Amino acid sequence: MPEPADRSELPLACTLRPEEGAERLRRWQQLAAAAAPAARLAGHQLVVRYQPGPGVLEELRSLARAEAGCCAFAEWAVTERDGFLILIVAAEPDAPERIAPIADLFGVA
Numbered sequence: 001m002p003e004p005a006d007r008s009e010l011p012l013a014c015t016l017r018p019e020e021g022a023e024r025l026r027r028w029q030q031l032a033a034a035a036a037p038a039a040r041l042a043g044h045q046l047v048v049r050y051q052p053g054p055g056v057l058e059e060l061r062s063l064a065r066a067e068a069g070c071c072a073f074a075e076w077a078v079t080e081r082d083g084f085l086i087l088i089v090a091a092e093p094d095a096p097e098r099i100a101p102i103a104d105l106f107g108v109a
C-alpha cells in the first residue's frame with residue numbers, strides 16, 4: 001500500500017493554500033515514516049492504524065485538529081485501541097464518496 005509519503009500534491013477538495021498544503025503533507029509524511037500507518041475504507045469511514053511511539057499521539061491529534069478546520073465535510077477523531085493509535089475520518093453515511101480524496105492521500109482507493 002502506498003504511504004502518504006508517496007504524495008506530492010493535495011487532492012482537489014483541499015481548501016489549503018499551496019504553501020500550507022506542502023507543509024501539511026510534510027507533517028503527514030513524517031508521521032507515516034515514524035508510525036507505519038495501515039489504512040482501509042469501512043463504508044463511509046477511513047480508518048488508519050498507527051504504531052505508537054514518541055510524539056506520535058500528539059502529532060496525530062494535532063494533524064486531525066488541523067484537518068478538521070480545512071476539511072469540515074468530514075469528522076476527524078483519534079482514539080487508542082488494542083495498542084494502536086487509530087485515526088477515523090468519517091463522512092455522512094449517505095455520502096461516503098466525500099472520503100475519497102482523503103483516502104487517496106493514504107493510498108486507499
